[in-house]
Amino acid sequence: MPAPTTLELLWGTPDRPRRGPKPSLTLERIVADAIEIADSEGLANLSMARLAERVGCAKMALYRYVPGRTELTALMIDTALGGPPEITAAQANSPQPWRAYLRPWAETFYERVIVHPWSGELTAGIRPMGPNELAWLDTALSVLADTGLNFDEQFDSVALLLGHARQVAQQVAATASDDPAEEQLARELGTVLSAQAERFPYAIAALAAAVGAKPDPEAGNALTFGIDRILDGLGALIETRREG
Structure with a gap:
């Protein structure tokens, strides 16, 4: 049986009947844990292997719920955004x-x-x-x-x-960001800007106000x-x- 498509997963196509005991994982839990990883560690550090470790299952077991990263991130977006504010x-x-x-x-x-x-x-x-x-x-x-x-x-x-x-x-x-490298770059940029103030007065004034703000x-x-x-x-x- 082919894996569910992104649209089927997003729009809640009824789960296909499965034999055997009720699975310990749910798609909702997998998506929620994926969001937590992306929030705390960045999207670049989210992989199917990392997610499998987080939820406590084998990597291949995840593919029973979501075919891959593309489908996973689509579910993550819809869950993370939630619904829009109501019109009062x-x-x-x-x-x-x-x-x-x-x-x-x-x-x-x-x-x-x-x-x-x-x-x-x-x-x-x-x-x-x-x-x-x-x-x-x-x-x-x-x-x-x-x-x-x-x-x-x-x-x-x-x-x-x-x-x-x-x-x-x-x-x-x-x-x-609190990255020291970015702070160093900001200081160096400030030095360059002050030296170019006469050449680019309007751009320098605006950038100087923004740097570090x-x-x-x-x-x-x-x-x-x-x-x-x-x-x-x-x-x-x-x-x-x-x-x-």
Whole structure:
């Protein structure tokens, strides 16, 4: 019997009947342990052999549940992201329901990627999506349905917000490192920048302010600044569509 496909695993195709005693492992436990390894050790250190050691079984036994790493990471993404935030009554009844919802929607996606940094690189591109990830897309599109934007514009708007949140999360993960080599590089870069201040005054001033800075979640940081500017642009486009 052929192994289940990624889509079958993601969308909960009924388990095939098996003879013998009930297995000690479950797909849910395997995925949960894989997420813990990726969170604590990085995605590069996640292998089927490492996972088998973690769950306490032979490597080949894992393949009875998940055919390989590709299928495993697809399950990990859908589990780690979870479902999107619900649309509240206050958001639905606001003057701009789409904006009232999409801002916390993008912020929540960012927070999920921050908790699971490895997910950022896996959520880009065309690939099989599970029910949780598709719910993120569907809920965001639902609040844009009555804005006058066409389907392409609605989809691109959602992709733009996701891309911004993903990129900022990856930048935060990079700057949060305590690697001494990175600290040394920052010091050396500061020396170079100060020596080139007259040649590139605007770029140097901006970079000097950013080098070594730690993101402040309470400040007007790159995440909220970018989200608000994207939503400002959408608001202008929506108003143009309605006037037309």
